[in-house]
Amino acid sequence: MNRALLTGDEAVARGAWEAGCRFAAAYPGTPSTEILESLATYPDVYCEWSVNEKVALEAAIGASLAGARSLAVMKHVGLNVAADPLFSAAYIGVRGGLVIVTADDPGMHSSQNEQDNRFYGLMAKIPVLCPADSQEAKDFIKAAYIISEQFDIPVLLRLTTRIAHSASVVGLEDRTETAPPNYEKQLQKTVLLPAFARLRHRELVLRLDRLQAFTEKTPLNRIEWGNPELGIVCDGVAYQYAREVFPDASFLKLGMVYPFPAELVRQFAGRVRQLAVIEEVDPFIELQVRALGLTVTGKDTLPRTGELTPAIIRAAFGQQSSEHKAEIDLPNRPPALCPGCPHLGLFYALQRQNIIIGGDIGCYTLGALSPHNALDTCIDMGASITFAHGVDKVLANQDPRSRIAVIGDSTFFHSGITGLLNVVYNQSNVITIIADNRTTGMTGHQDHPGTGRTLMGKETVAIDLEQFCRACGINEVVRVDPYLIKETRNTIRRLLNIKKPAVIISQRSCALISARPGAPKKVDAETCSGCRSCLALGCPALSFEKEKAFIISTACIGCGMCAEICPKGAIL
Ligand code: SF4
Ligand code: SF4
Numbered sequence: 001m002n003r004a005l006l007t008g009d010e011a012v013a014r015g016a017w018e019a020g021c022r023f024a025a026a027y028p029g030t031p032s033t034e035i036l037e038s039l040a041t042y043p044d045v046y047c048e049w050s051v052n053e054k055v056a057l058e059a060a061i062g063a064s065l066a067g068a069r070s071l072a073v074m075k076h077v078g079l080n081v082a083a084d085p086l087f088s089a090a091y092i093g094v095r096g097g098l099v100i101v102t103a104d105d106p107g108m109h110s111s112q113n114e115q116d117n118r119f120y121g122l123m124a125k126i127p128v129l130c131p132a133d134s135q136e137a138k139d140f141i142k143a144a145y146i147i148s149e150q151f152d153i154p155v156l157l158r159l160t161t162r163i164a165h166s167a168s169v170v171g172l173e174d175r176t177e178t179a180p181p182n183y184e185k186q187l188q189k190t191v192l193l194p195a196f197a198r199l200r201h202r203e204l205v206l207r208l209d210r211l212q213a214f215t216e217k218t219p220l221n222r223i224e225w226g227n228p229e230l231g232i233v234c235d236g237v238a239y240q241y242a243r244e245v246f247p248d249a250s251f252l253k254l255g256m257v258y259p260f261p262a263e264l265v266r267q268f269a270g271r272v273r274q275l276a277v278i279e280e281v282d283p284f285i286e287l288q289v290r291a292l293g294l295t296v297t298g299k300d301t302l303p304r305t306g307e308l309t310p311a312i313i314r315a316a317f318g319q320q321s322s323e324h325k326a327e328i329d330l331p332n333r334p335p336a337l338c339p340g341c342p343h344l345g346l347f348y349a350l351q352r353q354n355i356i357i358g359g360d361i362g363c364y365t366l367g368a369l370s371p372h373n374a375l376d377t378c379i380d381m382g383a384s385i386t387f388a389h390g391v392d393k394v395l396a397n398q399d400p401r402s403r404i405a406v407i408g409d410s411t412f413f414h415s416g417i418t419g420l421l422n423v424v425y426n427q428s429n430v431i432t433i434i435a436d437n438r439t440t441g442m443t444g445h446q447d448h449p450g451t452g453r454t455l456m457g458k459e460t461v462a463i464d465l466e467q468f469c470r471a472c473g474i475n476e477v478v479r480v481d482p483y484l485i486k487e488t489r490n491t492i493r494r495l496l497n498i499k500k501p502a503v504i505i506s507q508r509s510c511a512l513i514s515a516r517p518g519a520p521k522k523v524d525a526e527t528c529s530g531c532r533s534c535l536a537l538g539c540p541a542l543s544f545e546k547e548k549a550f551i552i553s554t555a556c557i558g559c560g561m562c563a564e565i566c567p568k569g570a571i572l
């Protein structure tokens with residue numbers, strides 16, 4: 001068997017391909033993004049960036065009902081967006097196997113919360129598998145397709161950041177071709193009218209009973225006997241950490257955490273002296289162990305927030321930490337927009353305006369930080385526009401400050417569109433600024449409906465934002481180049497005064513994908529007065545030395561924004 005070093009994300013892609021997956025859809029989001037980027041390099045599987053996770057899952061349900069093994073991939077908060085079809089999918093079931101990957105982000109490395117999506121399985125009544133390394137990521141997704149088809153149910157595969165992004169050796173196998181897709185109308189299965197849905201719910205409960213018997217026996221859950229003094233129940237990456245800390249203990253390693261293998265847990269608990277659950281974030285396993293009436297150590301000692309590490313587990317169990325401490329304490333580096341980022345110009349233009357600004361999810365969320373302080377909120381994808389709408393509706397007559405929403409292009413297509421329609425339909429005076437950097441910047445430059453390219457590299461229709469916003473009913477749609485800061489600021493000021501819904505498309509390619517607009521700039525130290533006005537732009541290539549501005553030439557892309565705002569003309 002060939003072997004390769006794969007990240008968990010790459011292993012999921014490999015496993016889906018080996019399992020004969022024919023359709024895969026996702027919206028990019030750390031730590032799940034690389035799954036589709038990797039899967040798109042394999043033959044015989046259609047891959048797409050859908051406009052959001054709900055669309056991705058609904059499309060995957062369609063492909064599954066047409067008989068194809070299908071995959072929908074998203075980060076943990078994406079499953080909230082896809083929750084609507086998720087719950088129906090459990091009732092409907094599958095024809096070709098359907099696997100939904102959720103990549104959770106304990107520790108919030110790149111997310112607005114650290115929700116634990118194992119609970120979605122419990123609530124939506126679908127099985128949940130949790131791999132503990134890349135080999136398992138590949139094996140489990142193949143097992144997930146078999147379970148999905150055997151029990152007529154979608155399966156949730158839950159990764160966490162450490163599993164998704166760390167690499168380990170994986171055995172490679174050939175692709176198993178599955179039967180070609182063929183669609184069959186099955187009204188009672190797929191039309192969730194109340195009369196049919198009631199039947200499907202009863203039927204789902206029976207499927208869960210069969211899955212309960214399966215989870216008690218499946219090798220996805222395994223006991224590793226060691227010293228019976230301590231028995232540890234765990235899943236995912238927590239298993240790796242717990243194994244390191246307690247090499248001699250007995251383990252019940254759960255690969256299938258829902259339906260919960262209650263009998264297996266009882267048997268295990270009956271043969272160990274002390275029972276502990278070691279798991280990240282929420283007490284998902286622990287709650288179910290306690291519901292069996294068993295005495296267990298868990299979140300009474302372990303933290304409920306953030307990632308676990310062997311050191312945290314050692315400390316929780318009263319052990320001395322032997323973890324190596326880095327000798328050099330690296331300075332904390334706050335996140336910053338890139339040198340020459342077009343959002344810098346936009347945020348500079350928004351500074352010192354007396355406005356309320358809803359922010360959204362993307363690199364531009366950093367506009368909330370100093371020196372811009374240009375955003376009031378970051379709630380979820382698309383919430384900038386709807387937040388501003390809500391504020392406008394209650395403050396319209398008592399707060400003269402205008403309401404603005406700043407949203408990225410990809411985020412606008414993801415879930416800003418409905419907010420904009422709501423502004424038009426329910427008539428609020430919200431100015432929506434689409435920070436259109438021609439890509440999905442934060443997750444690494446994925447295409448979207450505005451770029452004119454698909455994930456599989458095909459040319460496609462590039463949706464024109466201006467026409468689109470006009471079609472939504474916005475009459476005032478203006479395009480600005482955020483590198484031209486004064487013009488951008490003048491446009492914003494003009495629209496703030498007209499008191500009606502408007503859209504500003506702040507359009508300039510992400511500084512990391514566009515050609516350098518110019519040669520690096522320099523500060524003429526003779527002319528520079530040391531006023532520090534240029535630092536308000538927040539460009540990381542700009543710093544201050546000996547009471548004068550200084551430009552790091554290797555970082556500067558020569559965009560010229562700082563030169564435009566220098567009152568002394570000292571930047572050349
Ligand atoms: S804005 Fe111009 S004059 Fe002021 S510190 Fe920067 S380079 Fe010097
Ligand atoms: S020209 Fe000025 S704003 Fe643009 S990258 Fe260079 S230092 Fe930054």
